[in-house]
Amino acid sequence: MYLGSGAYRSLGGEMERLGMQRALLLTGRTLSGGALLGTLRVVAGGRIASVFGEVVAHNPTSTVEAATAAFTAAGADGIVAFGGGSVVDCAKAVKQGLIAASLRPLGLPIVDLATTLSGAEFACSFGQTDDATLVKLGGRERSLTANAIFLDPQLTAETPDWLWAATGMRAVDHATETILARNALPYLDALASAALEVFAKKLTLSLTGDEEPRHLCLEAAWMAHTGSYYIEWGLSHQMGRQLGPRFGIPHGFTSAILLPAVVEMERPQKVEQEARVAKSLGVASGGAADALRRLVRDLGLPGSCRDAGITDRAAVESLFAGNAAALAVIDRAW
Secondary structure (H helix, E strand, C coil): CEECCCHHHHHHHHHHHCCCCCEEEEEEHHHHCCHHHHHHHHHCCCCEEEEEEEECCCCEHHHHHHHHHHHHHHCCCEEEEEECHHHHHHHHHHHHHHHHCCCCCCCCCEEEEECCCCCHHHCCEEEEECCCCCCEEEEECHHHCCCEEEECHHHHCCCCHHHHHHHHHHHHHHHHHHHCCCCCCHHHHHHHHHHHHHHHHHCCHHHHCCHHHHHHHHHHHHHHHHHHHCCCCCHHHHHHHHHHHHHCCCHHHHHHHHHHHHHHHHHHHCHHHHHHHHHHCCCCCCCHHHHHHHHHHHCCCCCCCCCCCCCCHHHHHHHCCCCHHHHHHHHHHC
């Protein structure tokens, strides 16, 4: 793990340590046209053989296939993922596909350069969306975990404000549903609570672009995501996983829409856990859902399905047909 402003300058040395001499750099369309990409090429010391800059939201299977072809064409020996959750997931999907096809050993290294607060770089799981059905599928293997992670606020300079805010809300979702989890653990509760305290104080402020709050939020995203290895996240994640790709909205938006409604609906069964979330957000017990809604507004994110441009309620209800709890969340989130 490389932390702090300017940490990215260690990229070349880390690639050398991992034996990466001809890496494929994966990124999205925004960052592929920015100045940071050129800077990374320089600090990598000639170890980036090719760039695939066409990764898009929700990581379509067709994109994974194209990225895999680019990896093979470059004769690459590793992957540098420069971006947010979709880019990081694409790297894992490419690695899994190569292993499954016996084209690469388990030791294929991945280096993640985080530019958002999605936290995907800390997970051994990934998602990709079927182009035809728009259903999100995925995989989970320890071998897919990144070999090195860079959390450097300087790498976030070209991240659009809306994306930074949206992934920040996704990190808030990670922390909140860690605390609310059916199999919650005290160790994870402590990390998640600390993350929520940071987000309550620094997330909106981090939109100014100042490095100090951005650095703290990057660390908080790490703390918020630790639970992914051990606990079962709840309805906000489960519903968002399908709502996002089906209606073409980012997962940060699904968290903004769904999380306050989930917290509100589940409070009668999880009074003590809701109180812990509320305290971490700096409000009294019973006020967590309203505090989350205020944060959504302060970040300029959509607070309802309609705000996000979802107008076909029948289609939403059909997506969650037979799931009474999910339909009750939609009632609150519509």
